[in-house]
Amino acid sequence: MDNKKTFGMFILQRRRELGMTQKEFASRLFVTESAVSKWERGLSYPDITLLQNICAVLEVSEHELLSGSEDTRQRDSYRLAERYIKLCRNTRLSQYIIYGGILLVCAIVNLSTSGRLDWFFIILPSVLMCASLTLTPSLCALNGRLEPYRRLLSLCGFSFSLELLLLACCLYVGGNWFGWAGMAVLFGLSLVCLPFILRSPLLPEKFRRCKLSLYLAAETLMLLLLLLVCSFYTGGAWFPITACALLFGLGLFFLPVFLRQLPLPRNLSSRKFSIYAGIETGLLLLLLLVSCLYSGGSWFFLAAVSVVFGLGLVLLPPVLRQLRLPGFWGRNLLLLYFSLESLLLLIIVILATAASSRAQVGDYLINILVSLIPLALPWGVMLCLRYLPLSLPLRGSAACGLTALWLWTWPILLDAALAPVYGWHEGINNYTLATPFINALTWSGWTWYAGLIIAFAAAALALLFIGISRHFKAE
Numbered sequence: 244m245d246n247k248k249t250f251g252m253f254i255l256q257r258r259r260e261l262g263m264t265q266k267e268f269a270s271r272l273f274v275t276e277s278a279v280s281k282w283e284r285g286l287s288y289p290d291i292t293l294l295q296n297i298c299a300v301l302e303v304s305e306h307e308l309l310s311g312s313e314d315t316r317q318r319d320s321y322r323l324a325e326r327y328i329k330l331c332r333n334t335r336l337s338q339y340i341i342y343g344g345i346l347l348v349c350a351i352v353n354l355s356t357s358g359r360l361d362w363f364f365i366i367l368p369s370v371l372m373c374a375s376l377t378l379t380p381s382l383c384a385l386n387g388r389l390e391p392y393r394r395l396l397s398l399c400g401f402s403f404s405l406e407l408l409l410l411a412c413c414l415y416v417g418g419n420w421f422g423w424a425g426m427a428v429l430f431g432l433s434l435v436c437l438p439f440i441l442r443s444p445l446l447p448e449k450f451r452r453c454k455l456s457l458y459l460a461a462e463t464l465m466l467l468l469l470l471l472v473c474s475f476y477t478g479g480a481w482f483p484i485t486a487c488a489l490l491f492g493l494g495l496f497f498l499p500v501f502l503r504q505l506p507l508p509r510n511l512s513s514r515k516f517s518i519y520a521g522i523e524t525g526l527l528l529l530l531l532l533v534s535c536l537y538s539g540g541s542w543f544f545l546a547a548v549s550v551v552f553g554l555g556l557v558l559l560p561p562v563l564r565q566l567r568l569p570g571f572w573g574r575n576l577l578l579l580y581f582s583l584e585s586l587l588l589l590i591i592v593i594l595a596t597a598a599s600s601r602a603q604v605g606d607y608l609i610n611i612l613v614s615l616i617p618l619a620l621p622w623g624v625m626l627c628l629r630y631l632p633l634s635l636p637l638r639g640s641a642a643c644g645l646t647a648l649w650l651w652t653w654p655i656l657l658d659a660a661l662a663p664v665y666g667w668h669e670g671i672n673n674y675t676l677a678t679p680f681i682n683a684l685t686w687s688g689w690t691w692y693a694g695l696i697i698a699f700a701a702a703a704l705a706l707l708f709i710g711i712s713r714h715f716k717a718e
Contacts, residue, residue, distance in 0.1 A: 248285035255283040257301040271300050331381055338378050342370050365415060368407035375400030395443045398436045402429065426472045430465045437461060453504035459497045463490070484537050487530040494523055514565045520558045524551065545594040552587040559583065581625055585618055612660045620649045636710035640703045647699035650692070651676065 258268050269279045272293060281287045289297060298304060346367065353363040379400050383393035406425050413421035441454045450457060467486055474482035502515045511518065528547050535543035563576045572579045592614045596607050627641040654674040683693035 247288065250288065251283040251285040254279075254297070254301065257303060258283075261301065263300075268300065272296055331384065335378065335381050338374070338381075342374055342378070345370055362415060364411045365408065368404045368411055371404040372401055372408065375404055391444050394439055395445065398439060402432050402436065405432070420476075423469070423472050423476050426465075426469045430462075430469050433462060433465055456501050456504045459493075459500060463493055463497070480537070484530070484533045487526065487533050491523065491526040491530050494526055498522060517562045517565045520554075520562055524554055524558075527554075542598075545591065545598060548587055548590050548594060552584065552591060555584055555587065577625060577629055581622060585622070588614060588618065609660060613657065616653055616656050616660065620646065620653075623649065634710050634713060636706045636713065640706035640710060643699045643706060644703035647696050647703060650696050650699065651679070 258265070263271075265276045265279045265283075269276045272279075274289075274293070278287075278289070282289055346363075349363050349366045350360065353360050375397055379397045380393045383389040383396060389396065405428060409425050409428060410421050413419070413424070437458055438454075441457060446454075466489065470485055470489070471482055474480070474485075498519050499515075502519060507515070527550060531546050531550065532543050535541070535546070559580055560576075563580060567573065568576070568579070589611060592610050593607060596610050599606070623645045624642045627645060628638050631638045631641055633641070655676060658674060679689040679693040679696060682689035
């Protein structure tokens with residue numbers, strides 16, 4: 244307050260506005276008239292314990308009393324708040340009347356027309372759906388503890404009412420479709436409503452950083468449940484293969500999100516690509532196994548090894564780098580890569596041979612030998628480029644020369660491998676070491692092949708010349 248006179252003038256003015264005498268004012272405060280007179284003349288202050296009672300009698304706030312002036316802005320705020328509370332109360336009352344009236348009228352009409360309540364139970368959940376969206380938020384506002392959860396309670400109430408409506412419709416028409424229809428509706432609602440639910444304060448703090456992962460996992464689970472219910476209704480056995488295909492397909496896009504948001508141990512956080520590749524490969528193999536069992540075939544092992552071989556060609560190099568293998572294999576990852584892929588290729592050959600009903604021991608040996616001939620080229624190039632103790636141009640010269648030699652000799656080596664079974668010159672073609680060059684002179688079918696051999700040989704000679712030149716310059 245500014246001074247005693249201002250304080251006293253404010254009390255005098257408010258008392259006169261309310262039409263009270265000093266005697267009435269003093270009696271309501273249980274003080275003497277002389278004390279009130281001293282306050283109004285600015286001679287003294289009231290006891291601090293009387294401030295709350297003075298504010299109540301004069302119908303002012305403590306801030307107004309202490310400042311000695313009316314706070315019109317605060318009064319307007321109080322007035323608007325009271326008006327809003329009154330409006331909410333009237334709105335709730337009107338909703339009670341409307342919803343209750345609808346239910347009462349429908350119940351009376353249903354009883355008068357049918358003699359029992361039947362289609363009334365379709366109206367009841369419909370009204371509950373509307374009430375969950377309009378009445379539930381205002382009811383939560385009355386309870387401070389439920390105020391943060393009003394959105395969650397409204398969505399849950401709406402979903403529950405919608406499921407009740409489907410159940411009532413199913414029972415009313417005598418159908419049996421509620422299971423898959425209710426699950427489909429619940430899945431669709433979760434797509435829209437689950438993000439709002441995950442933002443509620445009910446979610447523990449440790450899960451709030453991985454909301455997207457929780458959303459994707461929940462939606463995947465809901466979709467699997469929907470497929471399971473549909474498989475029961477159709478009486479089919481297609482659910483396992485469909486579920487595996489769904490998990491594999493969704494994992495291609497969702498699994499990186501999981502691996503990024505989930506708190507992995509430190510030794511695994513730097514190997515997320517390897518975990519991703521391993522999980523997806525496992526899901527693909529599971530899909531192949533279920534498909535094989537579903538079709539009643541026996542091709543799983545051959546298909547599984549073939550898939551692992553094909554995926555390993557692309558995924559194995561980054562996986563091996565992330566594994567950080569110790570010792571010899573850690574220093575020779577390229578050798579390990581070639582060894583694993585070659586082993587898988589030989590297993591494929593053996594399984595493919597075993598799939599033949601007339602396979603004999605000789606067939607296994609011939610097929611393995613035939614598969615080793617094409618493997619000789621990548622192995623030879625890798626050994627030349629990686630392990631020859633020479634300079635880079637000389638290693639490149641050896642690799643190009645080996646490639647030219649392999650291109651020149653592999654057809655006749657293949658003929659030699661197939662000759663014990665099919666006879667000489669009964670394999671790929673009638674090939675001799677001179678064939679490509681002789682036909683190249685006559686511009687027949689082997690022209691391009693001879694040009695390829697000559698190109699690699701020329702590259703080998705050029706790199707050899709560069710390597711020798713650098714060696715002499717270094718000396």
